[in-house]
Amino acid sequence: MTVPIVDITHREDFSAAHRLHCDSLSAEENLALYGPCNTLHGHNYGVEVTLRGPVDPVTGMVINLVDLMRVMREEIFDACDHKFLNEDVPWLVGLVPTAEVLAIAFWDRVAARRSDLGDSEMTRVRVIESRNNFVDYHGPS
Ligand SMILES: [Zn+2]
Numbered sequence: 187m188t189v190p191i192v193d194i195t196h197r198e199d200f201s202a203a204h205r206l207h208c209d210s211l212s213a214e215e216n217l218a219l220y221g222p223c224n225t226l227h228g229h230n231y232g233v234e235v236t237l238r239g240p241v242d243p244v245t246g247m248v249i250n251l252v253d254l255m256r257v258m259r260e261e262i263f264d265a266c267d268h269k270f271l272n273e274d275v276p277w278l279v280g281l282v283p284t285a286e287v288l289a290i291a292f293w294d295r296v297a298a299r300r301s302d303l304g305d306s307e308m309t310r311v312r313v314i315e316s317r318n319n320f321v322d323y324h325g326p327s
Pocket residue numbers: 204223227228229
């Protein structure tokens with residue numbers, strides 16, 4: 187009998203400020219590249235982490251979503267909520283905090299907690315920056 191494989195996702199929301207600015211470009215180049223996002227502003231972010239794994243025939247779960255929620259709150263929400271991402275989050279300092287860069291950083295934070303997430307495989311981190319813009323990262327290739 188084949189074991190059913192299911193993707194499960196937990197979402198956390200946080201609010202944070204950031205500024206898109208690349209130190210290796212001039213002020214004029216930064217403004218031309220990032221437009222209004224070169225100025226300090228904020229977003230109400232959504233972050234989704236998806237895990238894939240077999241459904242345990244006894245518990246009916248891939249993993250307990252409470253475990254994923256705890257990891258995401260500790261690694262992402264507690265570090266980023268109501269912070270200035272460029273300066274207040276040590277593991278983002280020196281990076282340009284675009285949604286793409288955040289997705290990669292969040293993947294790494296959650297991946298470092300693999301032992302808390304059972305035998306599941308992380309398949310996607312989605313960072314939702316606004317109603318119209320979001321990015322998906324599927325891990326290092
Ligand atoms: Zn922004």
